[in-house]
Amino acid sequence: MTIEQIKSTFDVEIAACKNANELQELKSKYLGKSGALTSLLKSIKDLPAEERPIFGSKVNELRKQMENRFSSKGEELFAAELERRLREERVDVSLTSCSHRGALHPITLVENQICDLMIAMGFEVLSGPEIETDYYNFQALNIPYDHPARDMQDTFYITDNILLRTQTSAMQARVMERKKPPLKIVCPGKVYRSDSDASHSPVFNQIEGLVVDKNVTLCDLKGTLEYIAAHLFGPQTKVRFRPSYFPFTEPSVEVDLTCSNCGGKGCSLCKETGWIEVLGAGMVNPFVLENCGIDSGKYSGFAFGIGVERVAMIKYGIPDIRLFYENDLRFLKQFGK
Numbered sequence: 001m002t003i004e005q006i007k008s009t010f011d012v013e014i015a016a017c018k019n020a021n022e023l024q025e026l027k028s029k030y031l032g033k034s035g036a037l038t039s040l041l042k043s044i045k046d047l048p049a050e051e052r053p054i055f056g057s058k059v060n061e062l063r064k065q066m067e068n069r070f071s072s073k074g075e076e077l078f079a080a081e082l083e084r085r086l087r088e089e090r091v092d093v094s095l096t097s098c099s100h101r102g103a104l105h106p107i108t109l110v111e112n113q114i115c116d117l118m119i120a121m122g123f124e125v126l127s128g129p130e131i132e133t134d135y136y137n138f139q140a141l142n143i144p145y146d147h148p149a150r151d152m153q154d155t156f157y158i159t160d161n162i163l164l165r166t167q168t169s170a171m172q173a174r175v176m177e178r179k180k181p182p183l184k185i186v187c188p189g190k191v192y193r194s195d196s197d198a199s200h201s202p203v204f205n206q207i208e209g210l211v212v213d214k215n216v217t218l219c220d221l222k223g224t225l226e227y228i229a230a231h232l233f234g235p236q237t238k239v240r241f242r243p244s245y246f247p248f249t250e251p252s253v254e255v256d257l258t259c260s261n262c263g264g265k266g267c268s269l270c271k272e273t274g275w276i277e278v279l280g281a282g283m284v285n286p287f288v289l290e291n292c293g294i295d296s297g298k299y300s301g302f303a304f305g306i307g308v309e310r311v312a313m314i315k316y317g318i319p320d321i322r323l324f325y326e327n328d329l330r331f332l333k334q335f336g337k
């Protein structure tokens with residue numbers, strides 16, 4: 001091929017180049033080791049000596065032109081590629097509706113909210129097994145085999161000594177055996193009871209709180225619960241203790257909050273009382289402390305167990321606990337905002 005021929009096919013081919021790969025191929029086709037221009041240079045030896053310098057400088061001139069074309073074409077292709085990507089990969093941040101966005105389950109929302117409040121107060125979050133031994137669920141908590149308190153919780157037994165935990169209180173002895181005071185822990189998790197109606201589910205969620213230290217009093221328990229209640233239901237929420245009984249706390253209390261629906265005036269949600277019962281609590285029974293090797297003369301503690309579904313039902317005005325587990329999108333979508 002003559003210089004002119006090479007030049008004109010090159011012009012056509014480089015103009016048709018569509019991307020960086022093609023350009024690279026073209027470059028080796030013309031300027032590579034066995035490229036067209038290189039073979040042209042090699043043919044210089046067949047020319048008469050006086051023509052060689054002119055021919056050589058023409059070839060070099062062409063090489064320079066080609067190199068310039070390659071670099072300008074390269075820039076052109078790069079800019080076009082960038083332009084294409086900016087166009088095609090554009091994200092419209094102004095889009096307001098996205099039909100497939102997920103949302104947290106209301107139980108998860110409430111559980112996270114309570115745990116976050118506890119973390120802010122310096123509590124450590126721990127989790128334990130749902131399949132539990134009779135020892136941790138009952139005996140370590142001062143509930144021996146023949147204790148009538150076992151009737152308060154209809155237990156799913158797996159064997160005589162293994163069961164589905166009926167309360168997150170099962171974590172109390174587990175933790176106190178391993179960790180020594182001062183301790184401030186919170187244990188969220190599932191618990192199981194053979195019970196089912198509009199306000200009871202065979203599986204539900206509790207959050208256990210446990211504090212053991214020197215000089216812990218019922219006032220500390222009340223202050224902690226008031227802080228949680230104020231953040232869950234608003235600063236005007238009042239906390240009331242009523243005497244109760246749990247084998248593992250002494251004294252024991254049922255904790256009521258002023259009804260978030262009527263503000264304490266009385267309505268159908270609070271059965272006209274102005275108060276809603278939300279959890280059980282008390283001072284850790286010295287028997288439980290001693291059982292775990294903690295000196296009850298030196299240390300005291302409080303514990304409480306919150307029913308997560310119960311709080312969520314009050315907070316969102318949900319009339320039936322079963323709505324939480326049916327996974328009806330019309331229900332769940334309301335919490336996605």
Ligand code: PHE
Binds near residue numbers: 249282305
């Ligand atoms: N475990 C008790 C229940 O499930 C609640 C509770 C927890 C009571 C901690 C006192 C202390 O009913």
